Amino acid sequence: MAISAFDLFSVGIGPSSSHTVGPMRAAATFAEGLRADGVLTRVGRVRAELFGSLGATGHGHGSVKAVVLGLEGEQPESTDPRGADARLEEVRSSRVLRLAGSHEVPVDVDADVVLHRRASLPFHANGMRFSAYASATPAEDEEPLRRREYYSVGGGFVLDEDEVGGNRIVPDETPVRFPFTTGNQLLERCAESGLPISGVMLANETAWRSEAEVRAGLLHLWDVMQECVDNGCRTEGVLPGGLKVQRRAPRLARQLRSEHGGDPLAAMDWVTLYALAVNEENASGGRIVTAPTNGAAGIIPAVLHYYTRWVPGADDEGVVRFLLTAAAIGTLYKENASISGAEVGCQGEVGSACSMAAGALAEVMGGTPDQVENAAEIGIEHNLGLTCDPVGGLVQIPCIERNAVASVKAITAARIALRGNGKQIVSLDKAIKTMRDTGRDMKVKYKETARGGLAVNVIEC
Numbered sequence: 001m002a003i004s005a006f007d008l009f010s011v012g013i014g015p016s017s018s019h020t021v022g023p024m025r026a027a028a029t030f031a032e033g034l035r036a037d038g039v040l041t042r043v044g045r046v047r048a049e050l051f052g053s054l055g056a057t058g059h060g061h062g063s064v065k066a067v068v069l070g071l072e073g074e075q076p077e078s079t080d081p082r083g084a085d086a087r088l089e090e091v092r093s094s095r096v097l098r099l100a101g102s103h104e105v106p107v108d109v110d111a112d113v114v115l116h117r118r119a120s121l122p123f124h125a126n127g128m129r130f131s132a133y134a135s136a137t138p139a140e141d142e143e144p145l146r147r148r149e150y151y152s153v154g155g156g157f158v159l160d161e162d163e164v165g166g167n168r169i170v171p172d173e174t175p176v177r178f179p180f181t182t183g184n185q186l187l188e189r190c191a192e193s194g195l196p197i198s199g200v201m202l203a204n205e206t207a208w209r210s211e212a213e214v215r216a217g218l219l220h221l222w223d224v225m226q227e228c229v230d231n232g233c234r235t236e237g238v239l240p241g242g243l244k245v246q247r248r249a250p251r252l253a254r255q256l257r258s259e260h261g262g263d264p265l266a267a268m269d270w271v272t273l274y275a276l277a278v279n280e281e282n283a284s285g286g287r288i289v290t291a292p293t294n295g296a297a298g299i300i301p302a303v304l305h306y307y308t309r310w311v312p313g314a315d316d317e318g319v320v321r322f323l324l325t326a327a328a329i330g331t332l333y334k335e336n337a338s339i340s341g342a343e344v345g346c347q348g349e350v351g352s353a354c355s356m357a358a359g360a361l362a363e364v365m366g367g368t369p370d371q372v373e374n375a376a377e378i379g380i381e382h383n384l385g386l387t388c389d390p391v392g393g394l395v396q397i398p399c400i401e402r403n404a405v406a407s408v409k410a411i412t413a414a415r416i417a418l419r420g421n422g423k424q425i426v427s428l429d430k431a432i433k434t435m436r437d438t439g440r441d442m443k444v445k446y447k448e449t450a451r452g453g454l455a456v457n458v459i460e461c
Helices: 017-035 051-056 062-073 082-093 183-193 198-203 209-236 248-257 266-283 297-312 316-336 348-363 370-379 399-418 428-441
Strands: 010-013 043-049 096-099 103-106 112-115 127-133 146-154 156-160 287-290
Touching: 010 017, 010 198, 017 051, 017 062, 017 127, 017 146, 017 156, 043 062, 043 103, 051 112, 051 127, 062 082, 062 096, 062 112, 082 096, 127 248, 183 198, 183 316, 183 370, 183 428, 198 316, 198 348, 209 266, 209 287, 209 297, 209 316, 248 266, 266 287, 266 297, 266 399, 297 316, 297 348, 297 399, 316 348, 316 428, 348 370, 348 399, 370 399, 370 428
Parallel strands: 043 112
Antiparallel strands: 010 287, 043 127, 096 103, 127 146, 146 156
8 A cells, every 4th residue: 555755744734633634524525526426506405424433522623613614625734724613603603504615505513413422333433424415404214415434544544435345445556666564674675775764755755746846845844844833832822622721832932942051951841842832733723734643743843843953964855854754654554553543542643653753863863774663663662552532532631741752752762773773672563563453452442532541530620
């Protein structure tokens, strides 16, 4: 299965790639499908049903808002996060939905977007079903004009019912220059070609776009990451959702800017700041880069800021190499395990991002492919078993601090690996398999349902 860096890293809005970005993309795809089928103007009503983890925590993750905006034709890459709440309230009060951006149909948001808190669809915990009817008030036995099921499988990836069969994903068969599906194969491709991991990934990216377009696209993602950090460091206030979580990044930024040397660990405080800033922006529904998910979006930007600020010789070429290496490692998680908290817990989100950032930093700091693989393995090994237990179903507690801790952990993992020779007892492939197996054994209540862990032991107030 061919996976591009631009599948793993994409511009979107918070607070969740699987619960916000994915549902918006699915809803927009369904609406455009009505147009393609020639039935858009015949539609009198639309019904959206969210299942599993989407149904359990959809309100806290902004899934209802995402579905409504998606049905109106909005895309996470281009929608204005500052106007999203106002648009939802306009639809709710006017009771009119502009389907696919043009065809107006009546809507009762609370009745027509249904969150099934206990029921699930078969393929994945994040399932959706969209139905379009000719009648404005369809009877229970009315046949829909169009009905489709979609799955948000993590990181904003969406599969429709035609892309899953026998509980398997239909792979992208795009031929790439250096195919790999395991860490061992990736190291073999590096040895055969003499290229670093970033070079192997860059060669593969040219299957979809030119080398110049790859570089420009990755640097654009870096620009968005930097803007997100800046916004997070400037924006004061309380995060939405009812937990009354105070934004900490602005205060921490002021503190760090007022200090002048003397603390040998000050760099780690700045890394913490960068991660907090991104994840507070994500929690508020702001514009972020999914990397590889929204819940873990602060780790790669934080570690990349560490590289550009504290690693001698850092430049744009290094930024490109960093993101390519991180993407190569991320493909291994997509291929062999999961990056979905609803499927394997937070080890698949924060754990994967920590591993990706650790390996990427090791490469741009001069590591060999073996050392990069070692750094990535250390990054995931010490996140194994991490549960996804968001308090109130919001991507705030423990998600925001967890990104900060994992960012520092990624830097530590890279530095450990660079002090070694790349040889280790536990390979990255074995660690990824362990993560997958652990996720399968993990109780559902610890997989983004807000029914276990901190989610039930912390009183919402």
